[in-house]
Amino acid sequence: MIAPYLKSAGALLVLGLATGMATDLVVGAALAQDLKSGTLTPIGAERAANKDGTIPAWDGKPVNTPPGAGNKRPDPFAAEKPVLSITAANMAQHAEKLTDGTKALLAKWPGMRVDVYPTHRSAVFAQAIYDAVAQNATRAKLTNNGLTVEGAYGGIPFPVPKNGHEALWNHMLSYRGQLTTFTADKYVMTSGGDRVLTNRQRTSLAYPYYDPKGKPDAFSGEWARARLDVTEPPANAGQAMMTIDYVDNYARPKDGWQYVPGQRRVRKSPSLVYDTPDPSAAGVANFDDVNLFIGAQDRYNVKLVGKREIYVPYNNNGLFRKPVNDVIGRGTLNPDAVRWELHRVWVLEATLREGKRNVAAKRRLYLDEDTWQAVLADSWDAQGKLWKTGQAFTLLAGDEPSASTLSYTWHDLLSGGWVYAGAINETGGVAYQDFDSKQLNRFTSSALASGGVR
Template identity: 85%
Template structure:
């Protein structure tokens, strides 16, 4: 791409963002959805208009939600042989996977704008649009509560905070597996854990005034394999990364005590991922933003994993293939995404020298991510898979993968294929007693 074309693209992106910002007052009725996405279909009609209607996904006796689109067939298949025809709608990481593994294929299905949320969240987003602001160089969010803070983002940090503070329930629980696959095709279950997620930021009894800044608590209790059973982790995330990036505690059965653990952040390797993913790779990115300068590149249409209730219902033997997930198990759709690039800030360190995140416009959650190493090589690519829970209503990423493009190893994390479904409960402040260091000690003893 020559300099003139690059300049034209930059001007076009800036005009798009400016145009969207001018429409901010129209979140409730106008060209934008209540979450700030474009309400209209694309000009080709391959991305439909958003109609705001929730899809019925009432869970069955197994607590798993049905696939409302199970009868649909792919409208397009992309392989390495024909990927150049669709290069403008593929991420760099997706193109690299297609080139690396002969069995990799993208089955593209009809697109559905299925992400719908409650009116309370829409009202909070509308209020945030006029009151939320960044401080401390983008590391602190002020004045936001109960919804994504910046429905029409003006910069990269605002968009990344939207991802971080996107709706994943109020109290969410599930049991999930983590699998590590070697380049030779071996599969190892490295972790099964009960996961509890509490989101004080979405407490319907709370409000922006008086919010203490603690937006999420997570507790993970390991039950398998036997060698790791009894281990437990707990973390607290804050909307102020400037003074308090993250708190973490760890219970180790052999020591029978809880330790404050500052290592559960940034690029510390996740031991259960065999070095293929770090603690800041959860949900494709989580944690403090203070090590990166984040740039909002703009919006584009690309193929992303989406509406993957069918993936979660399949046994793991039908999901994990050689080199990638089984293409038959994964649903891809064409959607509009916000593209962010995070580059290491001056005098900061992280093994991921550059990250590119693709945020679905309807949920604000990262659905694809690419990572470059310090030598400028495309190193890893991640995919996150959206669980549609129209009965809540919500739509959020759950399971995710990270592929090491250099070694060929990969990890499939937060997999519920063999462990049941996801339980969503109304927020109850009393439940926070389960998310404390003392509770971690009593629950971790085996």
């Protein structure tokens, strides 16, 4: 992917070589210029439509989604009808645009369907983010064998990734707001069709990495804080948790603290990283399955396979507005509730490093080129069997402006159980605020005790 910039930046390269300037800096400068006015969007996606016209060109215009009561945003494409429906009966005709996990769900569950709608490249972000990405193109780098990001701030670090680790950091550092709050449910479903609300929590997310007053040379390395206050079910009400994520998470794994009402004290949490099971997901998802992947990459070699055009869940404001009874079906989400579109995605393949362990021996992640966020994921077990598949659903907030995944599912293809996490169907919408360093006082271990009570 770097070669086009070597070719297109001829004058800059000659100047760079003549003056002894490092080639990567020259390439970075050419890339930064292309992000502003060339063939790439400001975060590194292809501006142009695909050759068939089924993926339109990116125009950079935000879609109107005014937050209504409870910050519920409307579905701007509610009037559209599917242009294609894929089932187990016809999926062979569309196999090249389907992931292994999607095909497995179609084959396993009668009634599962992929309804494909017209594609809208609705992901638009603030100019300040675009400016930061252009600067990151010339200053961001990976150290510690690709495990630590340095020099990046305020936007995805690698708009044209050279390897899988760079692309995976783009996913984790993609824009999800500065201060984001919502209340969400987590449902676990059995293969027999039973549904259990395992968790309802007020979620508050702070992203110091996107503090507009910050600077890369003064950045502490702490890119996100999360506070989770459990309100249901009654047996767990009053529990609270706070976590911190770092850009050098290989050296500094995720920190976490938990408040348990019965003990009336805050304790340092046990491991919240890697494949530690999430108790509220009943074994279907682990802590590194949040947003389809989060955490340190040191247990995997991550390969950048390339780009594909595939059908992915996208522009799912309509999904979030439906009652949960209309959303959760047998084995999968109700196909009537989920919107799929054809998008270009980066394909990453992660395989275990020698001497390392994780219950997912291999992962494949599909990153949307317009947001850099994983929208689909597949995992294989140690025996090489396709074990789990995940789907993430994009909330469009043109008023922010942003487009980011919020709810997600993980399906155990072997047991038939599955989990629907981050569900805001019954709880309201998402509130976005500008970053305020004073707000970080709520994201401390000492603040848990005062807020996490029955």
